[in-house]
Amino acid sequence: MIKKVLLLTTIVALCFNTSYVSFATTLTPAQAIEESKVKYEQLDDTITTLNSEISKLNIEIEVINYKLNATNTEIEETGLQIKLINSQIEEAKADIEKNQEILDKRIRSMYESNTNTDMLIYIMTSDNLLDAFNRVYSMSKIVSLDKQMINEINEKSAFLIKGAEDLSKSQSDLNFLKTSALKDLASVNEKQSTQQESLNELNSQKANVASIIEANEEKLISHQLSIINSDSSTSLELTSAISTLKSLIAQISSDYVLDLANTAILDGQAKIDAIEIENSKNAVINNNSNNSNNSNNSNNSSTTDNNNNSGNGNSTSGDGEYIATYAMSATAYTGGTITASGLKPIRDPNGISTISVDPSVIPLGSKVLIPGYGYAIASDTGGAIKGNIIDLYLNSHEECVSWGRQNVTLHLIALPGTW
Incomplete structure (x- = not known):
């Protein structure tokens, strides 16, 4: 009961938190994202606990069903024994009635014929003493057999009645066990049903949080997508966008956003190929139209080379043009399933890693470079991460x-x- 109360309390608290994250207007974006991070991890832990509890209940149900089946088997066997005893009782009743009828006739005959007088006459009319003795012995034997028959009838009747009573008690006990087992089974099934409903609710809450995470991941790559989807992007801009997308893929958990990123990479590469083909065609046309002026062609070629070199220089020096530079005190952490920005935390020395920052100093979602560590995205926060830490x-x-x-x-x- 305590577990159930705690479980329901957790669900109510989680549902409240989710609506707060989704609809509260007093939270800053960073705080809302941090709420979703904590919410997701809480849901994950609670769902894991519920799954464990449901597994235990399933085992308990199997044990109860096993006992219930065994009890049902015993009830069936006892029922068959009761039927057999009842059949024997009916046979015994028939024998008792038959023997009772014989005794009744014999007693009636003795009463009607005044047996005491007849016995004296029967003895007095003996031929000799031996004959008289034999007659007396025969009469006593008949009386003894009658008594034995009566005792046997009574004993057999008592034995069968006791057997029937014992079996009836056994059947009553088994029926009680069956009722108790069914009650336990109903209780466990109800508990399982309640926890399954809770699990479904938590999974629904988790899906809502996952949608927030998916939105964050889509926002993370939105700038690169806009460059690739633009008809005015240059080959250099497309190349940079593709490179950035590839470095961000490791931080994406949503299949939908992964598909967007991979599709954009293919589309961007196709646009680069198309631009190169178009440039090649234009170069051929320019060469054919300016065949008569080799000097101008040389100058044009030099100019083109200079322009290309200038473009490459901008690309190379882009990372050198820093918005700001900070002296920081850096600690390190590991573990966790989701950052404050709703992204997977990763360490990729050859790509973009994850760092925690104070959003008031470094905005969440910023790209940074830390010599000795590499490129990183400021996507996480922490209670002790304040100022230049x-x-x-x-x-x-x-x-x-x-x-x-x-x-x-x-x-x-x-x-x-x-x-």
């Missing part, structure tokens, strides 16, 4: 211990929604 995500507890606390430089490369 950051937390770097690593893959193991040992790595975190080895890192300890270090002073690092953080370069802010891009703000949320701009990369």
Whole structure:
């Protein structure tokens, strides 16, 4: 009962939290995302606990059903024994009635013929003493057999009646056990049904939180999608967007958003290929129309090369043009299933990793560069992460211990929604 009360309390609390995250207007975006993170982890833990409880109930139901089947078998066997005893009782009753009829006739005959007088006459008319003795013995034998018959009838009747009573009691006990087992089964089934309803409700709540996470992940790649979907994007912009999408894929858990990202990568590459083909065609046309002026062609070629080199320089130096640079004190953490931004925490030395920041210093969703750690997205928060303190995500507890606390430089490369 206590477990059930605690369970219902948890569900009510979780439902309240979900509506608060979804509809409260007093929360900042960072606070709302943090709420969804905590909510998701709470739901995950509660669902795991419920699944464990339901598994235990399933085992309990199996045990009760096994006992119930055994009891039903005993009831059936006892019922057959009762039928057999009842049949024997009926046969005994028939024998008793038959023997009773014989005794009744004999007693009636003795009464009607005044047996006491007849016996004296019967003895007095003996031929000799031996004959008289034999007659007396015969009469006593008849009386003895009659008494024996009466005793046997009474004993057999008492035995059968007692057997029937014992079996009836056994059947009554078994029926009680069956009723008790059915009551226990109904109670466990009700408990299982209640917990299953709770589990369904929690899964529904988890799905709502997952939709928030999916929205966060879609927002994370929205800038790259807009570049790839734009008809005015340059080859350089498309290449940069594709590169960023590939680095972000590891942080995406939603199949829908993963499909968006992978489709955008393919579309972006197709656009780059189309631009290169178009540029090649234009180059051929320009070469054919300017055959008479080799000098101009050389100058044009030089100009084109210079422009291309200038574009590559911008791409290379893009990460060097920092919005801001901070001196930070960095600790390390590991574990967890979801960040405050609703993303998976990851450590990818060759891509983009996860760090925790104070959103009032580094906005959530910003892209940063930390020499010695690499590129990262500021997607998590923490109670102790205030001011110029950051937390770097690593893959193991040992790595975190080895890192300890270090002073690092953080370069802010891009703000949320701009990369």
